[in-house]
Amino acid sequence: MRRYMMVMMAALFTLAAVAQQRNRIYIENFEIYPDSSLAVPVMLANLDSTRGIQFNITLPSGLRISECELTPYANEYDMHLFENNNGGVLTIGMYPFSRVCFPPDTMAVMTINFEAMADFKGGEIFLWKCRGSTMENTTIFIGDDTTTVTVPSSSLIGIPIDQKTDDDLYFNLLGQPIPSADSVPVAVQVSTRPDGTISSRKVAKRR
Secondary structure, eight states, X not given: OHHHHHHHHHHHHHHHHHHHOOOEEEOOOEEOOXXXXXXXXXXXXXXXXXXXXXXXXEOOTTEEEEEEEEOHHHHHTTEEEEEEEETTEEEEEEEESSSOOBOSEEEEEEEEEEEEOTTOOOEEEEEEEXXXXXXXXXXXXXXXOEEEEEOOGGGGTTOOOSSOOSSOEEEOTTSOEESOXXXXXXXXXXXXXXTSOEEXXXXXXXX
């Protein structure tokens, strides 16, 4: 009986490990400075041979896509890129003109050039409705992911203030207003002097 239970538990652990494996399209978390651009790879981690992919992408305020480009790996498989912007939702995909498939692997299949506006303060990128297909054009469902886009803390000094005030204002390192410097480990304190000039500095949480 004990041997039977051990065999059953081993089988369950194996099933759990297999369940955690899935086809994925994802972008690693990254940082970008306001008023700058950055090329970021889009990764395909496919357990199945995959003939073409497609996904929707939505961006936080202040971030936009200027260009998408296939990687040399995707070009090896004769892939062709397409983009379709429908009401602010960008659909990106690739398909081959010949009967080829990406073999099971984890590789960068395209790069996306992101541009951050001067007032960009971070946020999240959502990949959704991710699809692929087999050689027989059967749909492969691909797990979607959320990517956190952050702004390097050094670029947050001098956060623009919409309304000047005599009181000090506090922001977290994503540029979001907070009630006091004690609510986060490190904050940006913005002060308005009597002459109307604004200064800012980083402050650490009091211990």
